[in-house]
Amino acid sequence: MSEAASSHVALAKSTRNSATPNSAKDDALLASLTPLLHEWLPRQRWFAGKDHPVTGFSLVSATEMLPLDAADDPGLLHLLLRVEQPERTAVPDDDCYQLLLGVRPSLPDSLAGALVGRVEGGPLAGRTVYDAPHDPRLAGLLLERFRRPGTLGTLRFERTAEIPSGLAPRVLDAEQSNSSLVYGDAYILKIFRRVFPGTNPDLELPLALSREGCERVPAPIAWFEAPGAEPLTLGILQPFLHGARDGWQLALAALAAGRDFLPEARALGRATAEVHTALAAALPTPALRGTQTRQLVAGMVERLEAAAKAVPALLPHAPGLRAAFEAVNDLGLRGSGWAQQRVHGDLHLGQTLRSPDGLWSLIDFEGEPARPLPERRRPAPPARDVAGMLRSFDYAARSHQPWHPEWAARCRAAYCEGYAQAGGTDPRGEPELLRAHETDKAVYEVLYEARHRPDWLPVPMAAIERLARSAAA
Structure with a gap:
């Protein structure tokens, strides 16, 4: 058997x-x-x-x-x-x-x-x-349970389509904050290890995008949860994009080969804009102005102060970094406002996949796992996702020796150009907002690397120095 x-x-x-x-x-x-x-x-x-x-x-x-x-x-x-x-x-x-x-x-x-x-x-x-x-035997049991949706003890299983049986499972060995199982190169099951009350955005947003007909994100096939007033999302089964390679691997391969990544970066910008457009159509888009702007900036300043206490190397740059945040607050006081919507929340090259036919997809919509779930589900300016991708190009360039800052700069420009082509607005047209989000992301990276990968700390610290100088100027 x-x-x-x-x-x-x-x-x-x-x-x-x-x-x-x-x-x-x-x-x-x-x-x-x-x-x-x-x-x-x-x-x-x-x-x-x-x-x-x-x-x-x-x-x-x-x-x-x-x-x-x-x-x-x-x-x-x-x-x-x-x-x-x-x-x-x-x-x-x-x-x-x-x-x-x-x-x-x-x-x-x-x-x-x-x-x-x-x-x-x-x-x-x-x-x-x-x-x-x-255990392949027990991993197979999980797929069988999705094939028979309903309640099992304290768990509830749901599905949107028929699932074939007999697909051999294997654990996906990758460094991540969850566990993933691949079934016969047809499906991938993400099992959330740290769970919170409320629907996980990695289920909520792909379902919303599927209803909008957006094909840039794999649609959930099935999921399971712990029911309650605020259900806990426990795992999601999605199509496995067999043969696809993630953007991080592709970028490093381009660097190793000594070639530009401009067509890929431009196409990735278009894909991001398409996802943002579909999310804006599917879910509410409250404006960011007044009190909300002050709250956004206050959160950025608070995260900076906490990071500076944990990583003293940030202290000399704190005034310039704070200036990047305050520039947004100043614009808000003068009456400026920005569009907000649901976003990916943790976008970088490793959260993208390109199929063998060249189509880019965005994956892993749970946001930054270290942040509380209500914060991850909160609308934000699309500049937050753009800033995450801009930081990722910098990471890729820094991971290659010798460092190629001009490679990253060209990729960043191409990505924004592609985004403007598909979305109608160039994210560089709001420089203060984009810089504030990129600064906030770099502060997060400094804290993460100091705790988990100290050898990588020079990568975000180089960005910290550049962003602090830019804001001060």
């Missing part, structure tokens, strides 16, 4: 789901897993609290997707878990993580890298727990 067929049979047999968890059983389950999670969770790429100690866990929900006590077959346990880190004062109370845990008597060698640990006591005593997406 194939893995997919085995998963289908196992799914049909799964009848014990924790829709209303037994508190005593779940308390014992969590207590038995806690020592393992203390060791395993902070090591995961997608865990956001690496800099602070974990003092405990609390269980939001537990759903037994496959029986956990089968003699030979693997079990599958879905958990929503709050992580207690008192020193992380900025963490919201409703911040939690999604875990998919496989359970076996022992782990085959092929799954050794997914090991969480062996449980010493409680309901799973003597059994081995591991990260389930790495």
Whole structure:
């Protein structure tokens, strides 16, 4: 029997789901897993609290997707878990993580890298727990569940189209804040690890774009969530763009070959403008003026001050950076206003794909994962996305030795030209707004690199120096 067929049979047999968890059983389950999670969770790429100690866990929900006590077959346990880190004062109370845990008597060698640990006591005593997406059998189960939408314990599955069976799964090994599974080069399932109340924009915006007929973004095929007054989006199944290459890889290849990236950058600008136009047609477009402008600038200044405390190298440039933000505030005081709409929120070359026939697509609409979900769902000037892409061209040029600042400058200009061709307005026509957003992005990059990739810190710091000089002048 194939893995997919085995998963289908196992799914049909799964009848014990924790829709209303037994508190005593779940308390014992969590207590038995806690020592393992203390060791395993902070090591995961997608865990956001690496800099602070974990003092405990609390269980939001537990759903037994496959029986956990089968003699030979693997079990599958879905958990929503709050992580207690008192020193992380900025963490919201409703911040939690999604875990998919496989359970076996022992782990085959092929799954050794997914090991969480062996449980010493409680309901799973003597059994081995591991990260389930790495198990083809359990990954196949997830696809089968999408083929049969409805409720399973504390989970709800939805789909918009028929999904074929028998597609072999594989984990997509990429550095990201989520986990991704590819099924037979036909679909990709993104599993959100850190989840928040409210519909994730990575589901909301592609659905809206699909209704507008925009083909620049893969439309969701299926998704699952934890229902409630504010449902938690847990995962999204989308078409897998087989053979497509991301813009970051293509840009680095162009640099290595010593050639320009101008046609690609111009076409990417057109694609961005098309997506912005469709989003503006699909969703509200409130104007940015008055109090909202002051709030926008205040947020930028606040992020700068917090970053400067964490990264002292920013301090000498803080007055010039603050001037870039205040220029927008000054225009607002004089009556200027700008268009706002829903945007991508974290646009860069790595969030774009070009198909073999040359068509650019935009992906990953969840926004910056470090920002609260309500902030990521808030309308913003399209300049925010443009600034993110301009920063990405700079990153690409800086990653190549020797550094090619003129390569980045030409790409930035071509991108804006393409955007103007498709969108009707050149983002460079609002220089203060664009510079403020690019400065805000560079400040974010400095903080990120200082925490996660110190060797990359010179890349955003070079932009910080340039932007501070520009604003001061």
